[in-house]
Amino acid sequence: MARTFAQLLDTLRSLGGDFTDVEVKSAAGGLPESLTSTLSALANQPGGGTIVLGLDENRGFRPVGLTNTQELKQGLAKKARAFTPPIRLTIADETVEGQPVVMAIVHECDESAKPCRISATGAAFMRGYDGDFKMSALEEQAFLSARNPPMFDRAPVLGATRAELDDQLVEDFTRNVQDRDRNGLGRFSGDELLRRAGALTADGIPTVAGLLALGIYPQEWLPRYVIQAAAEPLATDRPGTRARNQVTISGPIPRMLDAALDWARQTFDTAIVSQRDGTVVDVPAYPLAAFRELIANALLHRDLDSWSAGMAIEVRLRRDRLVVTNPGGLYGITLDRLGKEAVTSARNMWLVKICQYLRSPESGGRVIEALATGIPTITEALDAAGLPPAQYADSGIRFTVVLKTGTYTGAPQVGSKADLIGHTPAQTDRPTLNSTQQKIADLLAEGPATVPELQATVGLSAQGIRKALNGMRQAGWVEQVGGAGRRTTYRLTK
Structure with missing residues (x-):
């Protein structure tokens, strides 16, 4: 129940102290630093709370002047x-x-954004009867689990019309829905299908999700929903060069994803690699499969609230690392669980719903799978390329992924079936194993094993296990026993 200031003051004096949703400070010497934790705690409190400055609790809540x-x-x-x-x-x-006296009403943080954190430290606080307490990891997880899903992607884009949707993308979306969900969403067609999918409102106005996934040019209304990519200058660039290959990528999500991959192909350093069959290919410094997943995740899961409307997805290629940053922290999952559990948690659930039925206009591949396979795919691709694992950082208002370059040891990466030109090792040498292949070798040292048996221990997909084994076979580390209708096992060569 709302209280007037006079009622609040009477309650304070009758109780002899402040209480759960009220914090009183004299503030005679300025704004107390302790209010930082209090603001977080009251914003996380159901109903918010009140801060009063200018009263002395020790003197019966008399004014300090x-x-x-x-x-x-x-x-x-x-x-x-x-x-x-x-x-x-x-x-x-x-x-x-x-x-x-100064009175400040602290409004409760929206459920979809709790817990409210101090941006500089990431710490979140809860309110006790007369104090603030830092949340435990379990308490934070409880807030995350209780979040109501945001609905920013379902909002209508005022001023836009049905004509702003790309006919080619709409046709592709419709065909895939009717092929893959014929007894559900696929039973509908035309604008009714788009409405039920969340791409149009009941009045036929494109939603944020519909425009971003299917629009001709969404940036007419959402100008900062773009990717800003640039590479750090090289030592050979002319003095004063600030960046190279700087681009701003716009358009609907499927086309932005294709354009981002084109930028990566043009910008990443490449090694000229000779394969064992005699063909020569370019191998990029960072696996394109990993880069694609990073960009898809950023496009699908960036924050769409008004506070982030002026922020873009950023891609920065440094000399020793690749950095991808998008507005908004993790939603519905904590950093320590990322990629370790098959959890699908979508901040923009309508956008994800639409994009899972879209394909790349250039490659024909799915935009997303919506099966929580993105992070494992990144991990597998980096491991197969002999690169360090991705580093993830969640500051609450932005999410950052860093990929680092590996150190070349003079041997080709196992699984690539390739030797670097000019660095071909002697035939008696075996290429070094990456971390996944080393795990497999350790298991096979105990005896032959099948792919399912290896999968249960290593924790990768069957496809990832077979890829690693194929590389080990090519390098002479393992041999296959069985096959062609018989039980297939793998064992270390002698």
Whole structure:
């Protein structure tokens, strides 16, 4: 129940202290630093809370005679922006016994964005009866599990019409839905199909999801839903060069994904590689399969709230690393669980629903699978290329992935079936094993095993296991026993 300031003051004085949803500070010497945790705690509290500045609890909540109320109000407003999501405040001037007092109502953080964190540290707080307590990992997970799904992607794009949707993409979407979900969504056609899929509202207006996935040019209404990519200058570039291959990629998601891959092919360093069958190919510094998953995840899971409307997805190619950043932190899952569980958690569920039925206009491959296979695919691709695992960082307001280059040891990567030109090892040498292949070798040292048996221990897909084994066979590490209708096992060569 809403309380007037007079009622609030009476309650404080009758109780002799502040309480769960009210924090009182004298603030005689300025804005207390302890309010940082209090703001987080009250924003996470059901119903929010109230902060009162200018009363002395030790003197029965008598006024201290503030002389800097404007500075205090500005300080509170500045602090409120230092949280993820930013905290909403309603600040008012009050008087007690003729002296100025500042009252700030802290509005509850939206359920879809809890817990409210301090942006600089990532810490989140809860409110006790008379104090703030840092959330435990379990408490944070409870907030994440209780989040209501955001609906920003279902919002209508005012001013847009049905004519803004790309006929080719709509046709592809319709065909795939009717092929793959013929007894569900595929029973409908035309605009009714688009409405039920969340691409159009009941009034025929494109939604954010519909425009991003199927639009001709979504950036007419969502100008910062783009990818900004650039590479760091090389030592051989002319002095003063700030970047190379700088591009801004726009369009609907399927076309943006294709354009991002084109940029990677043109920009990544490549090694000229001779395969064992005599053909020569270019091998990029970073696996394109991993890069594609990173970009698809960024496009599908970036935040679509108003606070992030001015932010783009960023791709930066440094001399020793590749950095991909998108607005918005993880949703519905914590960093320590990322890629370790088959969890599908979609911030933009309508956008994901549409995109899972779309294919690349250039390659014909699916835009996404929606099966939580993205992170495992990145892990497998990096491992097969002999590169370090991806590094993930969640700051709450942005999510960053870093891929690092590996160190060439003079031997080709096992599984590539290739030797670097000019660095072909002697035939008696065996290429070194990557981490996955080493795990397999350790298991086979105990005796022959089948792919399912290896899969159960190594934790990769059957396809990933077979790919690793094929590379080991090519390099002479293992041999296959059986096959052609018989039980197939693998064992180490002697």
